[in-house]
Amino acid sequence: MLWHLLAAQPEIALFASLAIGFLIGSFKLGPIQLGGVCGTLIVALILGQSGARISPDLKNIAFALFIFALGFTGGPQFFANIGKGWRYGALSVVEVIVVVTLVLCAVKLLRLDAGTAAGLLAGGATESAVIGTASEAIGRLGLDAAETARLQANIVTAYSVSYLFGLVTIVLFASQFAPLILRVNLREESERVWRKLGGDGALAEGQTLAMPPLVSRELKVTAAAGRSLGELEKQFGQNISVQRVLRDRSVIKAQPSLVLKAGDRVLVGGRREALVAAIPVIGAEVGGGGLPDVYVERVDVMLTRPELHGLTLAQARARVAPQEGRGVFVAAVTRLDSTIPALPGTQVHRGDVLTLVGNKEDVARGASKLGYIIRATQKTDFVFLGLGVLLGIAVGRLSVRAGGIDLTLGTGGGCLLAGLLFGWIRSRYPLIGSLPSAAAQILKDFGLCTFIAAVGLSAGADALRLIREFGIALPLAGIVITLGPALASLVIGRWLLKLDVPMLLGAIAGQQCSTPAISALVGVTGNATPVIGYTITYALSNVLLPLLGPLVVGLASKMG
Template identity: 85%
Template sequence: MLWQLLVRQPEIALFASLAIGFFIGSLKFGPIQLGGVCGTLIVALILGQSGARISPDLKNIAFALFIFALGFTGGPQFFANIGRGWRYGALSLVEVIFVVALVLGIAAALRLDAGTAAGLLAGGATESAVIGTASEAVARLNLPAAEIARLQANIVTAYSVSYLFGLVAIVLFVSQIAPLIVRVNLRDEAERVWRQLGGDGALAEGQAPAVSPLAARELKVTTAAGLAIGDLEKRFGHDISVQRVVRERSVVKAQPAVVLKAGDRIVIAGRRGALLDAIPLIGEEVFSNGGSDVFVEKVDVMLTNRAMHGLTLAQARARANPAEGRGVYVAAVTRLDSTIPALPGTQVQRGDVLTLVGAKADVARGAAKLGYIIRATQKTDFVFLGIGVLIGIAIGRLSAHVGGIDLSLGTGGGCLLAGLVFGWIRSRYPLIGSLPSAAAQILKDFGLCTFIAAVGLSAGADALRLIREFGIALPIAGIAITLGPAIASLLIGRLLLKLEVPMLLGAIAGQQCSTPAISALVGVTGNSTPVIGYTITYAISNVLLPLLGPLVVGLVSKLG
C-alpha cells in the first residue's frame, strides 16, 4: 500500500527522503557526521525500491540552481586565490591529479564501467556535485536509454558506498593519523601558530572569550595633559582612538590636532590590550556616564581593494593613512561560510567579509576604502540569477573533440562557470546581482538534495546489484581515492611548501571539500587556525572537482 502511494505521488518520496535523510545526517558518531546529502541519498535508495520516480525536468532544474549558487558564492574567493594563494592552491591540483590517476587505475584493474568510476570519484573525493556533472556526461554517450540509466544508477550507488568510507577516512586522517605521521602534538602546534599570528591564547572547543577584544573607557586627563590626540593615538599604533572630549561641560570634537588639557573627560576606545596600556599614561578612569550617548556601529564589508589583498591585518593597519583608518577596527573575518581568526597576523584576501566596528562616521570612511558595505536584504535579483543560469546552460552546450573523446561541460559545468563569473561581477559591482547568503544557501542545500533524492529514487532498483557485484572492492577503492591525495598533500605541503601543520591539515580537509573533517580538526586543535588553510583549497576544489566528472566518464568510456 505504501509503495503504491509513493509511485502515485512521488513528491511524498521526495520530501520523505529530505526529512528522514537530514535527520539521519544530523546524527553524530564520535567525530563522524554523514550530513544531509548522504542521508538523503541513503533514504532515496531505499524508497526507490518502490518504483517512485521524480521528473527529470525537476532534477535538472534543481541541479542547475545548486551549481550556479555554488559558483556564485565561491566566485570572489576562487579568483582571489588563483594567483596569490598558490601554496595552498597547489594542494587542490595535487588532489585533482591523484584522484584522476587513482580512479583510472582502479577502473582499469577492476574493469569498472564509466558510471561506477565516476561514482568512486564523487565518493572518494567527497564531492557530491560530481554526481550531477558525471550523470549529464553519461546521458550524452551514444548508448541505449536502458544502458544510460544503468550507468547513472551505478554513479549513485558507487558514490553512496565510497562516500561513507571516504568520509570516515578523511576525518580520522586529518584529526588523528596525520599528526602522528609528522610527529607533532596538534593542539600545542595550533596554539603556537595562534600566538604567532598575534592571538593571546588558544580557545578550546565550545569556548569563547569572556572579555571582548574591543573596549571603551571614560577617563579624566591628568598625565596626558598637553598631548595632542593624534600623537596619543600614534603612540599606541592607532589601536586606540579618542571618541569624545568634554571640557568644562562643553563637547569638543575629538580631532587629531586637539590638545588635551588637565581635567578633560574623554571617551577612549580600541583594542583592549592597547587601551589598558594607555590608561596610566592618560589619567584615571571615571564613572560619570558621560559616554552613555557614544555609540558604535558594526557593519560587514566585502573587501575589494586590490592593495589589501595578501596583507595581514597588522600590515594593513600600518600602511593605512592614520586619518583614514582612525577609529576603525576589524572584529571578524569571514571567508566563504567560515569565520577565521581576526588576529594581527591573519592575511586578508579580496572577497573576504570584514566586520568593522567603530563610530558611524569612522566605519563609513573605512568601508569606502576597503570595499563596499553588504546591506542586509532579503531580496534576490532574479533578473541576474535567471540570466546567469541561461548563460550557464548555453556554455554547457559547447563541446570539443579531444583525443577521440567528446568533452562537454554540460549544464552543471556551464552553470558552475557562469556562477563563478557572476559572483565575481557582483563583488566588483555591488549594486547589481543581489543574492543574499541565506537565499544562496537554500538554493545550494535544497537544489543539491532534491537532485540527489531524484537520482537516488531512480537508482534504487540497481543499487543492490552493483554492491553484490563488487563487494568490498568499492569501500576499499573509496578509501584509497580519499587517502592517496591526502597523504601526497601532507608530504608535499610539509616537506616542499613548508606549511604550518594546522593550516596544512585544514587545507587537506578543504581539498576534499569535507566540512565534517574541518569540524573534527578544529575540535582537536582547540582554535580556528586550520580554517585559514581550509577556505583556500575548498574554494578551488569546489570548482575543479565537479569539472572532473565529464572527464572521467569520457576517459573510462574510451578505455573500455
C-alpha cells in the same frame, strides 16, 4: 500499500527522502556525521525500490540552481586565490591529479564502467556535485535508454558506498593520524600559530571570551596633559581611538590635532591589550556618566581593493593613513561563510567580508577604503539569476574533441562557470545581482538534495546488484582515493611548501570539500587556525572537482 502510494505520488517519496535523510544525517558518532546529502541518498535508494520516479526536468532544474549558487558564492574567493594563494592552491591541484590517477587505476584493475568510476570519484573525493556533471556526461554518450539509466544508477550507488568510507577516512586522517605522522601535538602547535598571528590565547570547545577584544573606557586626563590625540593614538599603533572629549562641561570634537588638558574626561575605545597599556599613559579610569552616550556600528564590508589582497590586517592598517584608519577596528573576518581569526597576522583576501566596528562616520570612511558595505536585504535579483543560469546552459552545450573524446561541460559545468563569473561581477559591482547568503544557501541545499533524491529514487532497483558485483572492493577503493591525495598533500605541504601544520591540515580538509573534517579539526586544535587553510582549497576544489566528472566518464568509457 505504501509502495503503491509512493509509486503513484513520487513527490511523497521526494520529501520523505529529504526529511528522513536529514534526520539520519544529523546524528553524530564521535567526529563522524553523514550530513543531509548522504542521508537523503541512502533513504532515496531504499524508497526507490517502490518504483517512485521523479521527473528528469525537475532533477535538471534543481541541479542547475544548486551548481550556479555554488559558483556564485565562491566566485570572489576563487578568482582572488588564483595566483596569489598558490601555496594552498597547489594542494587542490595535487588533489585533482592524484584522484584522477587513482580512479583510472581502479578502472583498469577492477574493470569498472564509466558510471561506477564517476561515482567512485565523487565518493572518494567527497564531492557530491560530481554526481550531476558525470550523470550529464553519461547522457551524452549516445547509449540506449536502458544502458544510460544503468550507468547513471551506478554513479549513485558507487558514490553512496565510497562516500561513507571516504568521509570516515578524511575525518580521522586530518584530526588524528596526520599529527601522529608529523609527530606534533596539534593543540600546542595551533596555540603557537595563534600567538604568531597576534592572538593572546586559544579557546577550548564551549569557551567564549570573558574579556572581549574590543572595549572602551572613560578616563580622566592627568599624565597625557599637553599631548595631542594624534600623538597618543600613534604611540599605540592606532589600536586605540579617543571618541569623546569633555572639557568644562562642553563636548569637544575629538580630532588628531586636539591637545588634551589636565582634568579633561575622554572616552577611549580600541583593542583591549592596547587600551590596558594606554590607561596609565593617559590618566585614571573614572565612573561613567560624565560623557554623552557613544554608539558604535557594526557593518559588513566586502573587501575588493586588489592592493590589500594577501596583506595581514596589521600590514593593511599600516598602509592606510592614520586619519583614514582612525577609529576603525576589524572585529571579524568571514571567508566562504567560515569565520577565521581576526588577528593582526591574519591575511585578508579579495572577497573576504570584514566586520568593522566604530562610530558611524569612522566606519563609513573605513568601508570606502576597503570595498563596499553589504546592505542587509532579503530580495533576490531574479533577472541576474535567470541570465546567469541561461548563460550557463548555453556554455554547457559547447564541446571540444580531445584525443578522440568529446568533452562537454554540460548544464552542470556551464552553470558552475557562469556562477563563478556572476559572483565575481557582483563583488565588483554591488548594486546589481543581489543574492542574499540565506537565499543562496537554500538554493544549494534544496537544489542538491532534490537532485540527489531524484537520482537515488531512480537508482534504487540497481543498487543491490552493483554492491553484490564488487563487494568490498568499492569501499576499499574509496578509502584509497581519499587517502592518496591527503598523504601526497601532507608531504608536499609540510616539507616542500613549508606550511604551518594547523593550516596544512585545514587545507587538506578543504581540498576534499569536507565540512565534517574541518569541524573535527577545529575541535581538536581548540581554535580556528585550520580554517585559514581550509577556505582557500575549499573554494578551488569546489570548482575543479565537479569539472572532473565529464573527464572521468570520457576516459573510463574509452578504457572500458
